[in-house]
Amino acid sequence: MSFLPAGLPILAAVLEREGHEVMLANYSGMTPKQALRHVREFSPGAAGFSLFTHNRFETFELAGLIRRALPDCRIFVGGPHASPLGDEILKREASIDWVIRGEGEGILPDLVRLVEVNPVRKDRKMIPGQAPAPTDAAMESLLANQLPPRATLSAATRITDLDSLPQGCLYGGKTFGLDPRIQYSLIIGSRGCAWACAFCASPTLWGRRVSFRSAHSIVDEIRQARDRFGIQYFHIRDDNFTLNKERVLEFASLLQREGPAVRFNCQARVDSVDDEILEALAESGLEHIQFGVESGSPATLERFAKDVSPDAVIRACRSARKAGIPASVYLIGAIPGETREDIRATNELLSKAGPNDAVVSPLAIFPGTELCRQATDDGDMNDSLWFRSREPAIFAAIGDHAAIARLEELSSLAGRITPPAPEIPPSLEGLSGMRLLSFGEQSAALGMDEQAGRLFAAAMERAPENPWCLYRLAEWHLDQGNPAEATRIAQALTALVPRWEDAASLLEAALAAANPKKKRNNRQN
Ligand code: SF4
Numbered sequence: 001m002s003f004l005p006a007g008l009p010i011l012a013a014v015l016e017r018e019g020h021e022v023m024l025a026n027y028s029g030m031t032p033k034q035a036l037r038h039v040r041e042f043s044p045g046a047a048g049f050s051l052f053t054h055n056r057f058e059t060f061e062l063a064g065l066i067r068r069a070l071p072d073c074r075i076f077v078g079g080p081h082a083s084p085l086g087d088e089i090l091k092r093e094a095s096i097d098w099v100i101r102g103e104g105e106g107i108l109p110d111l112v113r114l115v116e117v118n119p120v121r122k123d124r125k126m127i128p129g130q131a132p133a134p135t136d137a138a139m140e141s142l143l144a145n146q147l148p149p150r151a152t153l154s155a156a157t158r159i160t161d162l163d164s165l166p167q168g169c170l171y172g173g174k175t176f177g178l179d180p181r182i183q184y185s186l187i188i189g190s191r192g193c194a195w196a197c198a199f200c201a202s203p204t205l206w207g208r209r210v211s212f213r214s215a216h217s218i219v220d221e222i223r224q225a226r227d228r229f230g231i232q233y234f235h236i237r238d239d240n241f242t243l244n245k246e247r248v249l250e251f252a253s254l255l256q257r258e259g260p261a262v263r264f265n266c267q268a269r270v271d272s273v274d275d276e277i278l279e280a281l282a283e284s285g286l287e288h289i290q291f292g293v294e295s296g297s298p299a300t301l302e303r304f305a306k307d308v309s310p311d312a313v314i315r316a317c318r319s320a321r322k323a324g325i326p327a328s329v330y331l332i333g334a335i336p337g338e339t340r341e342d343i344r345a346t347n348e349l350l351s352k353a354g355p356n357d358a359v360v361s362p363l364a365i366f367p368g369t370e371l372c373r374q375a376t377d378d379g380d381m382n383d384s385l386w387f388r389s390r391e392p393a394i395f396a397a398i399g400d401h402a403a404i405a406r407l408e409e410l411s412s413l414a415g416r417i418t419p420p421a422p423e424i425p426p427s428l429e430g431l432s433g434m435r436l437l438s439f440g441e442q443s444a445a446l447g448m449d450e451q452a453g454r455l456f457a458a459a460m461e462r463a464p465e466n467p468w469c470l471y472r473l474a475e476w477h478l479d480q481g482n483p484a485e486a487t488r489i490a491q492a493l494t495a496l497v498p499r500w501e502d503a504a505s506l507l508e509a510a511l512a513a514a515n516p517k518k519k520r521n522n523r524q525n
Contacts, residue, residue, distance in 0.1 A: 002028045004178065005050050005079065006186040006237055009168030011104050016173045017166055018109045020116070026177035028055070032062040038176055039066055046074040046115045048100075048108070051082040051089075053366055054392040060093050067095035072121045076111070078104050080201045081386075084368030086152030087132050088383045094126035099152040101135075102205065103191070105165060106155035107142065114147040158206070162191065162213040169225040181501070184225040185234050187264075189218045189251075193239040195269070196370065197294075198304045199332065202239050204368030212244055215251035219258070226260045230499030232467060233287070234264040241266040242273050242281075252280035256432065261466040263287040263434070270316035271308055278323035283432040285468075286325055287441075290359075291316055293329040296349025297342035300335060305370065310349045317353040321423050324438040326356040331414065333407035334362035334397035343409050350413060358414035362407055364393040371396070421446060424455075433463025437472055444476065452476060460489075467497045474506055483513035 004026050012024040023042045027035035039047060039062075047066055049059045063075050078100035082089060086099035100107055130150070132138075138151030159165070169184035190213065192206035218236075225231045242248050255262075265288040266281075278289070293313050295301055301308060313329070320327035331346065350358065365371045367386060375381045375396075385394065397403035422442035425431070431439075440455030456476050460469040474489035490507035497503055 003183045006188045009171045013166035013171040022173040024175045036065045049077045050079040051077040053081045063095040074115050090132035094128045101154035118147045163217040167221045180229045185231050187236050189213050190238045198370035201366050201368045219254045236266040240269050242268040252284040256284040271312045275319045278319045282323040285434045290328045294332045296346035314353045329355045329358045331360045333410040334403045338406050354420045356419040360411045360414050363396040433459040433466045433469045486510035
């Protein structure tokens with residue numbers, strides 16, 4: 001099952017807190033007509049959509065269907081595709097009333113309250129091409145407690161105290177197509193990024209000022225999601241989780257000291273990690289880290305304004321290895337003008353850095369990015385392209401055979417990466433259960449079964465109440481053909497975390513392996 005952007009449950013919880021009846025719906029995988037059936041059942045006074053480049057046409061189509069089926073329903077869009085193209089969207093999509101630029105929490109409560117007291121649309125005509133009102137005037141109406149005209153709405157200031165927002169996992173209203181165990185495993189601990197890479201929309205969406213939630217607030221959300229939905233693994237989706245060293249160390253120490261004993265992954269820039277940060281995160285449950293590396297070629301990095309050196313990549317991967325955290329690097333390919341020499345530089349960097357794997361994506365141009373601005377200035381694209389092209393993204397190398405050949409070379413390099421052997425310290429003294437677990441997992445992934453078993457056993461001895469230590473040891477016994485021991489440990493595990501589905505499945509597998517006859521008989525019956 002897919003999930004919604006992590007910010008949507010927060011918006012839903014904000015509206016719920018204001019006393020509105022809310023439906024948080026995930027329509028991915030449905031056609032606009034199928035989605036409309038559900039919208040009609042709920043018959044909302046206002047419908048809002050998170051607009052991305054890849055879902056723009058389905059969203060516009062659904063907006064049009066809603067407008068015809070429920071003519072009084074007000075429709076607004078926000079998100080990364082909407083923020084930079086607000087007025088253009090309003091000009092071309094007559095069914096949309098408002099585009100919300102940036103953070104919605106400061107605007108939506110007032111807007112929805114005003115929709116509630118003005119439930120009937122006065123002007124029901126949809127006039128394509130109608131110019132929207134200026135943002136300033138529309139915001140002034142909103143501040144004056146009047147329903148604003150069709151316009152792009154944009155809060156004047158960023159939210160500084162993110163802790164004051166409700167946690168998404170505490171949203172208690174209606175949902176559709178949403179699995180809370182997947183949805184609430186996504187955590188956002190900050191908004192924005194201090195850098196401005198040319199291919200990235202973050203600077204336009206948030207500006208370059210970063211706002212942070214406190215370490216306490218993030219740990220509390222993890223605890224709530226674990227307690228309410230049995231989630232044991234989290235994805236921290238900050239642009240750069242390790243940007244603020246003090247906060248990330250506090251987070252790691254809190255999670256390690258007070259729990260819960262969960263595992264997580266995160267993304268970071270290579271120049272904002274060091275040994276201390278990665279060891280602290282590994283001790284507290286970091287299972288995997290993703291670094292945005294993009295290229296090993298200094299020329300390409302400069303073109304992207306990445307502001308990172310290949311040496312920083314090598315240092316970061318080394319620190320991750322020392323800490324026992326597998327590191328993935330993200331690379332960008334299909335870059336027009338990229339040469340064989342650039343690919344060679346990336347190859348050299350990968351050999352020196354030694355990541356566990358690499359993920360390659362073709363260079364795509366998104367609205368609001370510096371690349372988009374450059375392509376527009378060069379006359380290669382304009383805003384109308386987003387409404388004419390049916391492609392899910394605009395790839396920079398369309399029709400550029402040389403760049404596509406380079407992409408294939410890069411993908412083949414990435415496919416040949418062999419994960420490095422774990423660098424286990426000579427003495428295991430002082431390592432937490434989580435860290436032993438990570439070293440054990442990396443050993444198991446490389447087929448070093450005996451070493452993995454020793455490390456899992458040591459992890460469980462060190463942290464007998466940590467569900468992950470029990471899980472891995474039970475799984476290891478099962479893999480080694482020892483289902484009785486696997487069953488014994490998995491039973492202790494399910495008693496400890498009765499709501500963890502993976503633990504229940506593991507116990508079932510161990511029981512089936514321990515009693516193969518019983519399983520066969522059950523099937524015959
Ligand atoms: S790619 Fe990463 S570092 Fe660069 S601007 Fe985007 S979020 Fe920031």
